[in-house]
Amino acid sequence: MNTPRPSAEPxxxxxxxxxxxxxxxxxxxxxxxxxxxxxxSALHTAKVPSDAAQPAAAVVRAVTGILERHQVAAEQVEYFAHGQTFALNTVLQRSGARTGLLVTAGFPDLLEIGRLRLRDPIDFFADPRRPLADRRDVREIPERIRIDGSVDRPLDETALLAAARDLLADGVEALAVVFLHAHAHPGHEQRAVALLRQAHPGLIVAGSAELWPEEKEYERATVAVLAAHVAGLLRGYLGDLSHRLREQGLSCPLHITKSNGGVMSVQGALAADEGSAALLRAAVETLLSGPAAGVAGAVRLATAAGVDDLVTMDMGGTSVDSAIVEGGRIPYSTDAELGDFPLITPSVEVSSIGAGGGSVAWLDASGVLKVGPRSAGAHPGPACYGQGGTEATLTDAYVVCGYLDPDTFAGGTVRLDPAAARAAFAPLARRLGTDVEGAAEAVVDVATAMMHAQLVPLLARRGVDPAGCRLVPYGGAGPVQAVALARALGIRHLLVPWSPGTLCAFGALVTDLRHDLVAPVGQTTGHLDDERLRTVWKDLEERARLWYRDQSAVLHDQVALTRWADVQLAGQSFTLPVTLPGDGQPTVAALSEAFTARYRAAYGVDASGRELDVRSLRITLTARSRPLTPRTGSGTEVRPRPHTVTEHGHRVPAGRVERADLAPGVRFKGPLVVSAPDATVFLPTGACVEADAMGNLLIDAGRARGKAD
Incomplete structure (x- = not known):
């Protein structure tokens, strides 16, 4: 299904x-x-320190700096998109608005009970998950609608307004309203939200049904509380960013990346009234925008290079985030987790799989070497940064082993101190009974083993053979560790993006507009008819197109709509996502046929002829961004400078080159350190690398020394 860009958006x-x-x-x-x-024809990158107190100020500083450096006028910028961790960090630090929760009488413990699952199934003493809305900020409201839509107890409006006044007087700053069965019968919840917004103008009031009308009370309540907790701060950040950029002369549309791997208009959220559904949805939909943009950028670059099956590896200072991509399609999930909280809105399926560059190396009580999860952070950071850090980290291990070039690291803006790195490893080496190089190499090996141990089950669950995939490492530390991980997984070929340290920014630049909507059904195929399917999907389609018309879609003018549904066998409890072709009218028969094929592929069981239970219908609107294929400099046939690295306990001669000097088609063999301002690539013995026409590095991991071909 395609539609032209609306003429209302000139x-x-x-x-x-x-x-x-x-x-x-x-x-x-x-x-x-x-x-x-x-x-x-031109691609430029830059990094500036972030500003936790004023994140918009750092964005403007980065933008104005790169425009001035390359003599580009603000009026020449036709498009701006950005990803952020502002909302995510607000949730993880619980630093947003104190949120009160209004629930159906009899359900005050909705968030505490959750799904009655232990955080660790073999630890009966594990601390329970702590809800974002404190139990003292929960109020029961007399009302109840049954699942069939009949009213068991009318909404007590007087009690509702009294409960809100009580919470606000006690210091609550935002409200979330979650009534039983509101996903299917939202009348009471809609009325409650309207009354509260009327009584308290400017107050953030999140109604669960208007945000995400899907069954699962606990998950739907979590969405509403997350939105209320974050929305006010997000609106302030987006308003500040928009004002600052406009002051600098940027008149182009402004966008923000979403958890689902798409982008949305900043103006769309700001134009809405404070506390409106548009702003509240934006608060939830941008929680995982940073990691999602990285996967989108990796897929776009890999597809342009002719690679459809890949494993992404985003390694920063504290963790490694990975996604498994098949057929060039970004993987999505409706069952993600955000710290202690479930997130049922669609998001790019990214898994945290290990330690990052700042992770601290240590020995447990049994003397076993561990890496992470504690990180040295940005301050004091790894010991080699010279900022006062004294603990051995993975980055220090890279320095000791020679995998980083102290002279060119971060474009010379950060001077590495190898002596400090060695001093940090000395105590660990003594306890391990080895030298400093041996301890550092052991830390690198442990980090590789951790990533391998967590990635293999993910690949197995997806039925993916790693030998048929390309590993795509990015982030500041990913390309250093990547060849070791590829060898452990049995992946022979790697694609390092042209600028791996800024790939998430590139992903924000090239990703599509995307919007997801859901509607409850809750009927079996014995009662569901074609007309109901068509009516629900038509309503979702109209709402999706209305959203699109509110976007600044200047560069996103090819629209497609995808229909899909959550379906299970009647009597079962877990659904499978089923997609229907975009052409033709949807029917129950077509849905049943698609589910049968999906069920057979997932479980190896023929479910044809069985009664199905259709829980919800969904629609996804995507608007393709205009293509942008990077073309970098041609490089030179440079001769590597002499260097030394540690491999298998021995110091061996190696080379070091600048990534910008690598000419397309010219191969270099490891051991080799390839430096660039944004990230460093390390090639051990047996691996080789060459640049392609887009500036990506194509690596053949070869075989580890001592292993037969």
């Missing part, structure tokens, strides 16, 4: 000067920016 006037696009990723330590000519 394209901005353009001068004869070349047009540019900007992508930004706001991380906890650095804010990354990518400036790209619209025709792909």
């Amino acid at each position: 394209a901005p006037a353009r001068s004869a000067a070349p047009a540019y696009r900007i992508g930004v990723d706001v991380g906890g330590t650095f804010t990354d920016v990518v400036l790209a000519a619209a025709d792909g």
Whole structure:
């Protein structure tokens, strides 16, 4: 299904000067920016320190800096998109608005009970998950609608308003309303939200049904509380960012990346009234925007290079996030977790699989070497940064082993101190009974083993043979560790993006508009008819197109709609996502046929002829962004400079080169250190590398020394 870009959104006037696009990723330590000519003829990157107190200030500093450096006028920028960890960090630190929860009388412990699952199934003394809305901030409201829609108890409006006044007087700053069965019968909840917004103008009031009308009371309540907790701060951040960028002369549309791997208009959220559904949805939908943008960027680059099956590896300072991509399609999940909280809104399926570059190495009580999860953080950071850190970290291990070039690390902006790294490893080496190099290499091996141990089950559950995949490492530390991990997994070939340290910013720049909607059904195929399917999907389609018309879709004019459903066998409790073809009218017969094929593929069982239970219908709108293929410099046939690295307990001669000097088609063999301002690539003995026409590095991992071919 395709629709033209609406004429109500005129394209901005353009001068004869070349047009540019900007992508930004706001991380906890650095804010990354990518400036790209619209025709792909020029690509520039930069990093500036993030500002936790004023994240928008760091974004503006990065944008204005890169524009000035490359003599690009603000009027030449036709598109701006950015990802951020602001909302995510707000939730993880629980630093948003104190949120009160209004629930159906009799269900005050909704968040505490959750799904009655232990955090650790073999530890009966594990601390329970702590809800985002404190139990003292929960109020029971006399009302109840049965699952069939009949009213068991009318909404007590007087009690509702009294409960809200009581919470606000006690210091609560936002409210979430979650009534039983509101996903299917939202009348009481809608009335309650309207009364509260009328009585308290400007107050953030999140209704669960208007945000995400899906069954599962606990998960739906979590969505509402998350939205209320974050929305006010997010609105302030987006308003500040928009004002600052406009002051600098950027008149182009502004976008923010979403957890589902798409982007949305910043103006769309800001134009809405405070506390409206549009703002509240934006608060929830942008919680995982940073990692999602990275996967989107990796898929876009890999597809342009002819790679459809890949494993992404985003390794930063504290963790490694990975996604398994098949057929060039970004993987999605409706069962993600965000710290202690379930997230049922669609998001890119990313798994945290190990330690990051700042993770501290230590010995447990049994003398077993561990890496992480504790991190040295940005301050004091690894010992080699010279900022006062004294504990041995994975980055220090890279320095001791020679995998990083102290002279060119981070483009020379960070001077590494190898002596400090060695001093940090000395106590650990003594306890292990080895030298400093041996201890450092052991730490690298442990980190590889941790990533391998967590990635293998993920690949197995998806039925993916790693030998048929390409590993795509990015982030500041990913390319250093990547070949070791690839060898452990049995992956022979790697693709290192042209700028792995800023790939999330590039992903924000090239990703599509995307919007997801859901509607409850809750009927078996014995009662569900074609007309009900068509009516529900038609309503979802109309709402999706209304959302699209509110977006600044200048560069996203090819729209597609995908129909899918959550279906299970009647009597079962777990659904499978079933997608229907976009052409033709949806029917129960077509849905049953699609489910049968999906069930057979998942479980190896023929479910044809069985009665099905259709729990919900969904629709996804995507609007493809105009292509942007990077074309970098041609490089030179440079001769590597002499260097030394540690391999298998021995110091061996190696080389070191600048990534910008690698000419397409010229191969170099390891051991080799390839440096760049954003990230370093380490090639051990037996591996080789060459650059492609887009500036990506194509690596053949070869075989580890001592292993037969």
